[in-house]
Amino acid sequence: MHAMNTAPRSEVDAADVNQSVPQIQFSSVTKMYGSVPAVRDLSLTVRRGEFLTILGPSGSGKTTTLMLLAGFEAPSSGDIMIAGHSVASVPSYRRDQGIVFQSYALFPHLTVARNLEFPLEMRGMAPDQRKVRVARMLERVHLGEFGGRMPSQLSGGQQQRVALARALIADPPFLLLDEPLGALDRNLREQMQIEMKSLHKEFGITTVCVTHDQEEALTLSDRIVVMRAGRVEQIDTPEALYDRPTSCFVAKFLGEANILEDALLLARVDNAPQIGTFAMIRPERISVLPKTAEWAQTDQRQYVAGAVDDMIFAGPLRKYHVRVGNNVLIVREHVAADQPVFQPGEEVCLTWLRSDIRFVSP
Structure with missing residues (x-):
């Protein structure tokens, strides 16, 4: 266990984080529950200081x-490395x-301040240092006046802040988040x-987050790992995953996607599909x-x-379901002033840049 420092990590070494240095590595990890594989031959590297979402x-x-990774389960085969x-088996x-x-897992019988102080006490930090660290962290998460309250006296968002503060206060080398915003x-x-x-x-701490919320993953992550049936389907930056998915599964799971199966819709695309x-x-x-707009196919x-087929108003967005031959395409546009609104049954024209077509595996 490393020695404690009373200054937050951001004040010590956040500026020196080397993004290229692996901090966590899964090497051919498989986890079996009886005859059922929950994780299959997983190899994954998490870079130091990275926010990676699964x-x-x-x-x-x-x-x-x-x-x-947390040590609550042991791999059936393979190895997990932290800092080499x-x-x-730890x-x-x-x-x-x-x-x-x-669920936050706060101690219901302890005050907010004592919840934050407990991990420091377990690590042997002196009482005066604990008080300083707790006060500083409460201010950082905008709960400076709530140290004397019990968890039951806080809102859900305030409890979430306490849980994050408690996880960060002992200056751990990495942080694990399990559906942190699901409640x-x-x-x-x-x-x-x-x-x-x-x-x-601010803290520059290596973070691994698990969620099923696509928007949360896109907002928070440096990279995203998309898993399917115990395997990694694709791993990349949020922008690359959304714009260049490699499979139908990723395309449909990370947002909405139109799969163009009708040859009519693929006339003269930029790149012939594999x-x-x-x-x-x-x-x-x-x-x-x-439908009356002037248009002609171009390069x-x-x-x-x-x-x-249908028009759905969703505040800042308007969504259309448009039937083209045997296909129903989803169109999503931002609502703007003086924008035409098309009703079910109305004939329209759809257009897109050929360069926006992507090719994905089944």
């Missing part, structure tokens, strides 16, 4: 991966890490996403025009005629 549906293996040392209580659970309503989730991003930037792939385009890359743009 994203996937229920049963994809994302939570099991986090439990393996194997921890595959129990959780011997790993120096911060953890935030979806909050939408507005609070958005506020906490901003707060978590700010905390990560055998065994499907053409895909994001809904916001398609524009909807009146840059594709135009097709269709009819509106």
Whole structure:
């Protein structure tokens, strides 16, 4: 266990974080529950100072991966390295890490200040140093006046801040987040996403987060791992994953996607599709025009005629379902003044840049 320092990590070495140095490594890790593999041959590197999110549906293996990293589960085969040392057989209580659970797991019988002080006390920090660190951390998470309250006297967002503060206060080398914002309503989730991003930037701590919330993953992450059936489907930056998914699964799981199966929709695309792939385009890359608009196929743009099946108003967005031949395409546009609104049954024209087409595997 490393020696404690009374200054936050951001004041000690955040500026010296080397993004290229691996801090966590999974090497061919498999976890079996009986005859069922929850994680299959997982190899993954987490860079020092990185915010990496593991994203996937229920049963994809994302939570099991986090439990393996936390030491709550042991791999059936393979190895897990932290800072170059194997921890595959090291129990959780011997790993120096911060953890935030979806339920927050605050001690209900301790005040907010005592919740934050407890991990410092367990590490042998002197009482006067503990008080200084707790006061500083409470101010950092905007709870300076709440140290004497019990967890039950706090809102969900305030409890989340306490849980994050408690995980960070002992200056761990890495932080694990298990569906950290899942218990909050939408507005609070958005506020906490901003707060978590700010905390990560300030402390520079390596963070591994598990979530099923695509928006949360896109907002917070330096890189995202998309898992499916215990395996890594794709790993990349949020921008690259969204714009250049490699499979139908990733394209549809990370946002909405139109899979273009009708040859009519693929006339003169920029790049011929590889055998065994499907053409895909994001809904916001398609524009909807009146049927009477003048248009003609060009080298840059594709135009097709269709009819509106449905129109959905969602505040700042308007979504259309447009039938083109045997396909129903989703179109998503931002609501603007003097914008034409098309009703179900109305004939329209759809257009998109040919360069916006992507090809994905099944």
